[in-house]
Amino acid sequence: MLSNRLKNITPSYTIGISKRVAEMKADGIRIIDMSIGEPAFDIPKASKAKGISAFESGYTHYDLVPGLLPLRKAIAEKLANENGVHYDASEIVVSSGAKQAITNALLAALNPGDEVIIPAPYWTSYPEMVKLCGGAPVIVQTDASSDYKITEAHLKAHFTSKTKMLILNNPSNPTGNIYTRDELLSIADFCVQNRIWILSDEIYESLVYDTKFVSVASLSEQAKSIVFLVNGLSKSAAMTGLRIGYTAAPAPVAKYLSVIQGHLVSHPSTVSQWAAVGALTEGQDEMKERRDVYKKRRDIIYDKLCTIKGLSVQKPEGAFYFFLDMSPYKQKFPFSEHYSVELCDTLLNQEHIAAVPGIAFGKDDFIRLSYAGDLNDMLEGLDILKVFLEKYL
Ligand SMILES: Cc1ncc(COP(=O)(O)O)c(C=O)c1O
Structure with a gap:
């Protein structure tokens, strides 16, 4: 009865992940959320x-x-x-x-x-x-x-x-x-x-x-x-x-x-x-100050990501994401169909870290991490990610 247009429409992965993170948080689980696509700042005064x-x-x-x-x-x-x-x-x-x-x-x-x-x-x-x-x-x-x-x-x-x-x-x-x-x-x-x-x-x-x-x-x-x-x-x-x-x-x-x-x-x-x-x-001044905050954050996170064995990290020139190639860990990671989805599911369910599977962006060997949230949480999350990924080398 509904339109044919809906037959091959996929719901938004990012919105789906936000929903799961909210549900897990509501159950009292602490999640380090690196999936978010929005700045944690308040709006300008x-x-x-x-x-x-x-x-x-x-x-x-x-x-x-x-x-x-x-x-x-x-x-x-x-x-x-x-x-x-x-x-x-x-x-x-x-x-x-x-x-x-x-x-x-x-x-x-x-x-x-x-x-x-x-x-x-x-x-x-x-x-x-x-x-x-x-x-x-x-x-x-x-x-x-x-x-x-x-x-x-x-x-x-x-x-x-x-x-x-x-x-x-x-x-x-x-x-x-x-x-x-x-x-x-x-x-x-x-x-x-x-x-x-x-x-x-x-x-x-x-x-x-x-x-x-x-x-x-x-x-x-x-x-x-x-x-x-x-x-x-x-x-x-x-x-x-x-x-x-x-x-x-x-x-x-x-x-x-x-x-x-x-x-x-x-x-x-x-x-x-x-x-x-x-x-x-x-x-405008407030917006520029925020950009400087993100730039510093990007640099800190880049340095930290570079310590993860097997990972080659491209330093992003803008926005607030790292798009990370996970292919070095693929061989040893058990997955059945969509590598990035199963990797992000395991990260969320087992390590309580939320990331977005690369398949949402047309690249199944990747995951996306956002640094728009809290820096200290993210640094803690990266320590966990390092231990998690290096197991699959
Ligand atoms: C590349 C890109 N375009 C557009 C949007 C949508 O922006 P808005 O929230 O203003 O609709 C987003 C939001 O994440 C985005 O990442």
Whole structure:
């Protein structure tokens, strides 16, 4: 009776793990949670103040579908000042999290059966979102030789007459890798020449540690004309529960995103939007301080991971994850079907450590550890992980 669309949709692994961790904690078990995809920080003070004042001022009614004008202006200013890419407020649509921004873009771009190139490892929801919007995900495996990033050569090898879009996650969840300007130039050139949209998911853009982040839309007017630039406040301002994301796109495209959103949800919560105005206009310093905290944490954890025998660790350049290759332990670890799932199940049930299986990102030999939670807990967890893994060498 239900839609065929649901037949091959997989529930979110990450949400499934969070649920199990919550259940185990409710049973009184202490879990060291390295599966989390959200900052443990509170929202910036300015966000809180603006949100409270919005409630008190009665800003709780319907407003403009693409988002509050002061918010869209603040986003346009942020994109110009920090990313060197110029959009008018009319080219910005504020949505309920980056998830909805991505869904709006897919609904706007895809006809049934259109192919969307998704480099693996990928953020777990992309393939399912593409399927839900009627498209066909084309998973392109990448490896260490390109730092797990897609290249023009990959695109050439997988491009067909049905290719409609490339999803580029920069910085990447799960690897934390960042595309250089030159890498983006060759990808953008190929996509411009072959009329392929680029959905550039830049949700981790504020968490970049060693290099300067380059937004693909900032490369040229031609590049900008094919980009749906998606970002939001979930990771930068820890506003995960307030659900504010946005898309910047050429004016005629933004108009359609607004039409889609108008029918689906109207707009995100007005109170959350005012909180986002606070973050973008007065919360920048606090957000930068947090980035510095994450950078220090990344370095400490990297050093600790490097002491685990058999593990080769790539230092992530951004986001708050380590994506670890578990293949050295595979031979001796007893598993029947999905190595990363069974490894993470054992870690959770036996060692009380939560990690996300790589299969959720299209790579079954890997696991993802997040350092967004408590540092001391994580260091304790890594001691346990070291003893656990070295048994399988
Ligand atoms: C790469 C990536 N894109 C989008 C999202 C969704 O962000 P939001 O919570 O703003 O919908 C996430 C959340 O984990 C993510 O990792």
